[in-house]
Amino acid sequence: MSDLKPILLVEDNPRDLELTLAALDKCQLANDVIVARDGEEALRMLTRRDPETGKPTQLPAVVLLDLKLPKIDGLEVLERVKNDPETRHVPIVMLTASREESDLVRSYRLGVNAFVVKPVDFKAFFEAIRDLGAFWAILNEPPVGCARRPAGIPSAGKGA
Amino acid sequence: MTAGDLDLDACSREPIHIPGTIQPHGMLLAFSGGSDPVLIRASANAAPALRLPLDEAPGQPLERALHPLIAAPLRSFLAAGPVPSRPVPVALADLPGAGRHQLLAHAVRDAVGGGAVILELERLDGLETGLLDHVYPRMREALERLDALNTPRDLLTCAAREVRALTGFDRVLIYRFDADWHGTVVAEDGNGRLPSYMDLRFPASDIPTQARELYRLNRQRLIPDAGYAPVPLVPAGAEPLDLSFSVLRSVSPVHVAYMRNMETASSMSVSILLHGALWGLVSCHHREPKAASYAVRSACDLIAQILSVRIAAVEDRRDAEHRIALQAIQARLLAAMAQADPFIAGLAERPDDLLRFANATGAAVVFERRCTLVGDTPTEEQVRGLVDWLAAQGEPERFETDSLPALYPPAAAFEGKAAGLLAIAVSKLHASYVLWFRPEVVRTVRWGGDPRKPLDRDGQRLHPRASFETWKETVRHRAQPWSAAERDTAAALRHAVIGIVLRKAEELAALSRELARSNKELESFSYSVSHDLRAPFRHIVGYAELLQELESGRLSATGKRYLDTIVDAANSAGTLVDNLLHFSQMGRSELTPVAVDMNALLAEVRETLAPETAGRAIAWDVAPLPTVRGDPVMMRLVLQNLLSNAIKYTRGREPARIAVGCEDRPGEILFFVRDNGVGFNQAYEKKLFGVFQRLHRNEEFEGIGIGLANVRRAVDRHGGRTWAEGRLDDGATFFFTLPKAGAAKPDPRDLQERSEA
Numbered sequence: 001m002s003d004l005k006p007i008l009l010v011e012d013n014p015r016d017l018e019l020t021l022a023a024l025d026k027c028q029l030a031n032d033v034i035v036a037r038d039g040e041e042a043l044r045m046l047t048r049r050d051p052e053t054g055k056p057t058q059l060p061a062v063v064l065l066d067l068k069l070p071k072i073d074g075l076e077v078l079e080r081v082k083n084d085p086e087t088r089h090v091p092i093v094m095l096t097a098s099r100e101e102s103d104l105v106r107s108y109r110l111g112v113n114a115f116v117v118k119p120v121d122f123k124a125f126f127e128a129i130r131d132l133g134a135f136w137a138i139l140n141e142p143p144v145g146c147a148r149r150p151a152g153i154p155s156a157g158k159g160a
Numbered sequence: 161m162t163a164g165d166l167d168l169d170a171c172s173r174e175p176i177h178i179p180g181t182i183q184p185h186g187m188l189l190a191f192s193g194g195s196d197p198v199l200i201r202a203s204a205n206a207a208p209a210l211r212l213p214l215d216e217a218p219g220q221p222l223e224r225a226l227h228p229l230i231a232a233p234l235r236s237f238l239a240a241g242p243v244p245s246r247p248v249p250v251a252l253a254d255l256p257g258a259g260r261h262q263l264l265a266h267a268v269r270d271a272v273g274g275g276a277v278i279l280e281l282e283r284l285d286g287l288e289t290g291l292l293d294h295v296y297p298r299m300r301e302a303l304e305r306l307d308a309l310n311t312p313r314d315l316l317t318c319a320a321r322e323v324r325a326l327t328g329f330d331r332v333l334i335y336r337f338d339a340d341w342h343g344t345v346v347a348e349d350g351n352g353r354l355p356s357y358m359d360l361r362f363p364a365s366d367i368p369t370q371a372r373e374l375y376r377l378n379r380q381r382l383i384p385d386a387g388y389a390p391v392p393l394v395p396a397g398a399e400p401l402d403l404s405f406s407v408l409r410s411v412s413p414v415h416v417a418y419m420r421n422m423e424t425a426s427s428m429s430v431s432i433l434l435h436g437a438l439w440g441l442v443s444c445h446h447r448e449p450k451a452a453s454y455a456v457r458s459a460c461d462l463i464a465q466i467l468s469v470r471i472a473a474v475e476d477r478r479d480a481e482h483r484i485a486l487q488a489i490q491a492r493l494l495a496a497m498a499q500a501d502p503f504i505a506g507l508a509e510r511p512d513d514l515l516r517f518a519n520a521t522g523a524a525v526v527f528e529r530r531c532t533l534v535g536d537t538p539t540e541e542q543v544r545g546l547v548d549w550l551a552a553q554g555e556p557e558r559f560e561t562d563s564l565p566a567l568y569p570p571a572a573a574f575e576g577k578a579a580g581l582l583a584i585a586v587s588k589l590h591a592s593y594v595l596w597f598r599p600e601v602v603r604t605v606r607w608g609g610d611p612r613k614p615l616d617r618d619g620q621r622l623h624p625r626a627s628f629e630t631w632k633e634t635v636r637h638r639a640q641p642w643s644a645a646e647r648d649t650a651a652a653l654r655h656a657v658i659g660i661v662l663r664k665a666e667e668l669a670a671l672s673r674e675l676a677r678s679n680k681e682l683e684s685f686s687y688s689v690s691h692d693l694r695a696p697f698r699h700i701v702g703y704a705e706l707l708q709e710l711e712s713g714r715l716s717a718t719g720k721r722y723l724d725t726i727v728d729a730a731n732s733a734g735t736l737v738d739n740l741l742h743f744s745q746m747g748r749s750e751l752t753p754v755a756v757d758m759n760a761l762l763a764e765v766r767e768t769l770a771p772e773t774a775g776r777a778i779a780w781d782v783a784p785l786p787t788v789r790g791d792p793v794m795m796r797l798v799l800q801n802l803l804s805n806a807i808k809y810t811r812g813r814e815p816a817r818i819a820v821g822c823e824d825r826p827g828e829i830l831f832f833v834r835d836n837g838v839g840f841n842q843a844y845e846k847k848l849f850g851v852f853q854r855l856h857r858n859e860e861f862e863g864i865g866i867g868l869a870n871v872r873r874a875v876d877r878h879g880g881r882t883w884a885e886g887r888l889d890d891g892a893t894f895f896f897t898l899p900k901a902g903a904a905k906p907d908p909r910d911l912q913e914r915s916e917a
Contacts, residue, residue, distance in 0.1 A: 013695065019702040097694050120694060120734025122702040122727075 005061035006032035007133065010042040010077065011095070012069050019122070020064070020095070023129040031061055031133075039072030043080060046087055059090050064132070067096035067103055075106055082111040093132050180400060181390035181410040183383065185451060186261070186282040188393065188408050189230075190401055191222060193267070193275030197238065199225040200276065201393045201401055203408075208258035209281055218395055229253045233263060234279060243267035243277050246378075246405050249454060250279070260284040262454050268402045276401070280408050284453060292455040298326055299459040303466060312471050312478075316347030319442070319467045323460050324349045327428065327452045329444035333357055334432075334467075336440040339641070340364055341372065346440070353447050354424060361635075371412075376438045378405050379431040379464075380457045385449035386419040386426065407454070419445075426450040430460045434468040479645060486649040489513045494656055503660055504586065507594060508532040517653070518582050518646050520596035527592045537597055538574035545570060550583055551591035558651055559583040562598075562641040572637070575600045580639025582646065584654035587661055594653070598639035686744045693737050700730035739866045746873055751791045753878075758785035758799075758831070761792070762820060765799045772807050781819040786829060788898050794874035801867040802833040802894050809837035809892065827900055828880065834893040839886040848884055871896065 007024065011017040017035065024033055036042035042065070048057045063081070067074040074094060081087045091113040096103065107115050114132060119125050182188050187206040191197035199217050202210065209230050210217045217225040222235065233251035237243075243265055250263035261281040268276050284291075302322035309315045316334050324332040331350035335343045341364035348358040367375070375381075390410045393401065403409040419427055424445035432440040442464050444452075452460075492513050493506065500506030504527040507514050511534040514523045522537035526547050531540050538546070549568055550559060560582045564571040571578060580598035642650075704726045712720065762785060788795070803818070810816035813836055823830040840848065849872040872882045875896045886892035 015699045015703075016695065019699065019706075022702070022706055097692075097698070118694075118698060120698045120701055120738070121731055122698070122705040125698070125702065 004031055005059065006034045008034050008036060008042065008045060008060035008063045010036045010039070010063065010065045010069065010074070012037055012066060016066070016118070019125070020129060023122075023126045024133055026126060027130040027133045029133050034060065038070040039074065039077045042069075042077050043072060046077075046081055046090070047084070056086055059087065061091075062132070063090060063092045064095050064129075065092055067094055067107075075103070075110065078107065078110045078112055180396075181392050182403070182406065182408040183385075183410055184388050184391050185382075185384045186280055186408045188406065189226070189279045189281075190393075191277045191279070193277060197222045197277065201395070201398065203391045203393055205391045206281075208255045214394060227255065229255060230263070230279075230281070234265070237265060238277070247280065247407055247454075252284070253281070255281075258283075264407060264454060266405055268405070278401070278403075278406060280406060282407060282454060283451075291453065295326065295453075295455045295459045299462065302326065302459075302463055306463070306466060306470060309470075310474060312474055313347075315467060315470050315474065317349070319463055320347040320349035322463055323430075323442055323444065324351075326456055326459055326463075327444055329426075329428065329446045329450060329452075330354045330424075331357075331445050333443045333445075334440060335362075335443060337438060341367070342635070343367070343440075354422075354445055372438055374404060375429070375431040375441065376433065376436075379433065379461055380407070380429070381409075381411070382407065382428045382452055382457065383411055383416075383419065384426050384451035386416050386424070387449075423447065428452050428457065428460075430457065430464045432464045432468045434472050439468045439471075483645055483649070486517060486645065489517050490649065490653055490656065493517065493653070494660075497657070497660065502527060502530075503664070504592070504594075504657070505530075505532065508534055511535065515596075518596040518642070518650055520582070520598055522577055522597035524593075524595045524597075526595070527586065535597075536577050536599070538578050542570070542574055543595065546578075546581070546595070547591050547593055550585075550593060557585050558647070558654060559585075560642045560647055560650075562601075563638045565637045575637055578639075579637055580642065582642050582650055584650050584657070586654060586657045594650075594657070596650070598642075601635050601638055601640050682744065686741055694734060697730045697734040697737070701727050701734070704730070743866055743870055743873065746794065746797075746870060746877075751794070751877055753789050753791055755787050756790050756792050756795050757787045758795070758822075761796055762799055762803075765796060765803055768800070769803055769807060772804065776807075776811075777815040778807070778810070779815045779817045781817065781821075783819075783821040785820070785822050785831070786824075788829060790878050790898060791874075794877065798871050798874050798896065801871045802896075805867060805894070806833055806835040806837065806892075809839075810835050811837075813837060825897070828897040829900060830895060830897050832893050832895045834891065836891040839888050839890045839892045840884075841888050842886060845884050845886070849882060868894075 007029065009017070009020060009024070011020060017037075021033065021035075034045065036045055042063070046056070046059070046063070049055065050057050065074045065077060069077070074096070078092055078094070081090060081092060088111070092111075093114040093116060094107050094112050095116050095118055097118050104115055116128050116132065119128065182203050184205060187209050188201070188203040189199060189206060189209060190201040192200050199220055199222065202214060202217055204214065206217075207214050209227050210225060211227055211231075212220060212225055223231050225231075226234065230253055233253065237250045245267055247264040247266045250265045252260060253263055254260045260283075262284050264280045264282060266278055268278055302325070305322065306315060306318055309318055320332045320334050323329075331348065331354040333345050334347035336346045337343050343362045343364075343366070345357045345360040348356060350356065419425075422445065424447060426446045426449050428444040430442040431438060432442060442460060444460075493510055495506075496510050496513075497503040497506030500509060504525055507523075507525050511523075514525075515521065515535050520535070522533070522535040524534065524537055524543045525532045526543065531543055531547075533540060533543065537543065546568065549570075550556075553559070560580075561567055562580045564579055564581045565575050571581075576599050578597035579600040582596040583593050586592045586594060704723050708715075708720070708723050708727075715723065762782065766780075803820075806818045807816075810818065817834075817836040819832075819834040821832055821834075823832075849868045868882075868884075871894075875882045875898070879899045880897040882894070882896045884892060884894045
């Protein structure tokens with residue numbers, strides 16, 4: 001499983017976190033899900049380097065990034081990731097409750113890969129997460145020698 | 161230029177102060193200055209005043225040359241001090257064979273700059289009553305009567321009467337000059353033997369500049385007999401003698417001809433001066449030859465000078481009163497404006513005040529393209545043309561002219577109403593003006609002498625009627641000029657109006673600042689609603705569904721229904737918030753107007769609504785629609801909401817009929833969507849377009865009641881209107897308009913594209 005890249009979920013609201021995890025769980029993705037609770041923590045994970053090679057130790061398959069975050073907000077995380085040559089290829093999906101146009105425009109300008117306004121309807125949310133997860137975590141970059149987890153085993157690793 | 165003009169021009173070049181001749185009703189003697197005066201000139205009729213023959217006397221000392229009856233009083237007069245520059249009485253002398261004479265002397269500069277003394281001997285035959293002791297009591301009475309009067313007209317009439325009483329002339333006229341030196345007969349007194357010239361106008365050319373200057377310097381002139389034979393001065397050929405102040409000075413042949421044409425044999429005039437400038441003339445005429453003594457002339461002169469001072473005082477007071485009255489009018493106009501909307505319309509609500517304010521016969525108020533006419537004015541179209549022209553003059557704050565046709569040729573068409581224009585600009589943003597009009601002055605003038613009677617021009621050039629005709633030519637296309645008081649009060653009104661405009665603008669600016677602030681608050685409120693309110697609803701739905709999944713096996717049927725209801729309720733709350741946000745966003749977002757093909761847009765919208773019409777029989781009746789200029793997103797939303805409503809509310813109709821059409825109206829295009837659905841009670845029409853206003857229960861027709869609010873807002877943003885007509889259970893028609901030009905979007909590209917549409 002270690003060669004299957006994880007999904008990094010950055011979400012501060014515990015309820016949204018739990019619901020998103022539930023949605024991801026229902027999608028039955030093989031990937032581990034690592035959770036960061038604020039922008040600082042997310043950046044720490046994304047910029048962790050191997051002391052010998054200087055390369056990032058573990059980059060996620062996709063980052064699901066909430067827009068409004070404590071300490072360092074989502075737009076800044078996005079900007080730093082997209083400005084770092086080592087990390088800029090990591091796909092980032094913005095998740096937000098906001099419809100503010102300027103956020104959307106700014107996100108695209110900063111190189112976001114997708115932007116999802118969290119729907120109220122849980123079913124729609126589930127579908128959105130499933131599509132996103134499927135697209136970015138599996139179809140986009142199928143890891144070599146890794147099979148999908150068989151259907152019906154409801155287990156997605158939950159990182160700290 | 162006419163031949164007559166040439167004559168008068170010649171007259172204006174004539175050196176009338178050095179004619180070299182005198183009138184025959186007296187004798188003239190000139191002496192060199194100094195202590196031993198020598199006779200240097202004598203009039204050819206001076207023999208009775210001389211000791212020596214006329215041809216021997218010149219060059220002789222005073223006592224040798226003159227008759228002792230003249231020499232003695234003159235010698236003592238010269239001994240008494242310097243000789244004044246204007247004629248003063250020296251003595252009376254009874255010359256044997258020549259009768260009684262008034263001796264008058266004054267000093268002049270001779271041709272080489274030396275001093276000379278002119279002695280004039282004016283015949284007093286038959287003029288015993290002309291002596292000072294006879295004149296003085298009458299003069300004092302006249303002054304007392306003048307003193308009791310308080311209007312210019314009364315003063316002038318009284319002065320004319322008193323002068324005639326003093327002089328005995330057939331007719332006394334008082335002329336007044338205007339700023340252009342055109343004259344008007346403002347008072348008259350006569351015995352009927354000569355025609356009336358009251359109100360006669362005469363052009364400035366009738367009294368040329370240097371004649372006016374002589375009138376100013378030498379206030380009295382007497383021509384006892386216009387048929388006189390001029391008496392030359394001897395010796396002839398000597399340096400000309402300046403006779404400017406001589407009482408006997410011969411007059412211009414032009415003037416004599418004028419008198420002959422006026423059928424008067426004698427005339428006397430006294431200049432009226434005010435503050436040193438020529439104000440007017442007292443002009444006396446008699447059919448037969450007639451003289452007036454020095455004392456009588458002096459009395460008339462005193463009356464004339466007192467008259468001008470009295471009139472000036474009365475007019476100053478009237479002017480002050482007039483200005484106060486104008487202020488009262490202005491106050492009333494401002495009060496009317498304070499209650500009117502738009503405020504400027506208040507001016508037109510007091511038409512009499514508005515006209516009296518500038519002593520005008522017509523007025524127009526043009527404000528933000530609205531035009532109100534008061535009194536006698538050109539047509540609205542002409543006024544608008546005039547305003548456009550005014551606006552093109554670089555927006556002067558105040559504009560006035562008494563000859564509009566000369567500046568603005570189209571005004572010739574309405575100079576009978578507006579040859580004079582006084583205008584004030586009351587707004588720089590729009591071509592907004594208050595205008596006052598005056599007709600061509602010729603049309604307002606009356607003259608007792610019947611100016612319409614055809615003029616016999618042959619030999620009649622120098623005639624009052626010719627003067628009147630000439631004067632009419634000079635004032636053709638002109639109005640009565642605007643007075644200083646009228647110009648000042650117009651400026652004051654402008655100031656007051658601009659003050660109101662500025663205050664309104666400031667209020668508006670404050671209001672829009674306040675609006676911007678509350679809009680911003682609303683925006684941030686929307687944002688927090690978006691971010692904060694949606695989340696709890698999302699959580700409710702999410703957890704309820706998780707619960708349903710996890711525990712459905714253990715829930716009762718009722719429990720499951722409860723959970724479903726929770727999910728439904730929270731879902732619809734979420735939708736509500738989303739729609740509300742969308743609505744507020746539509747108010748905030750920028751319009752990006754482009755050409756929108758309404759036909760294509762309608763087809764697209766119908767396609768997106770296809771799922772809602774599936775399985776329904778709908779008879780569509782769609783007319784060809786134009787291309788309009790608008791925001792495509794908003795236009796789509798308008799059509800989508802209206803069609804969606806029509807589809808929704810015709811549910812159950814077989815067949816459902818939905819018609820879409822448009823109508824090209826002046827200034828706007830009208831669109832409508834008509835259906836044969838459930839309709840509505842027209843009484844609730846206003847409610848239809850409100851946010852969250854619904855006329856149906858949710859079980860009947862789903863929805864949250866924001867669609868039509870969105871339609872109205874989108875159409876409002878385009879400067880259009882929305883309304884609906886309907887009857888309960890009998891269908892509904894929803895209308896909206898889009899302006900073609902100007903009103904909402906003054907962008908010229910708009911106009912172009914709309915006109916192409």
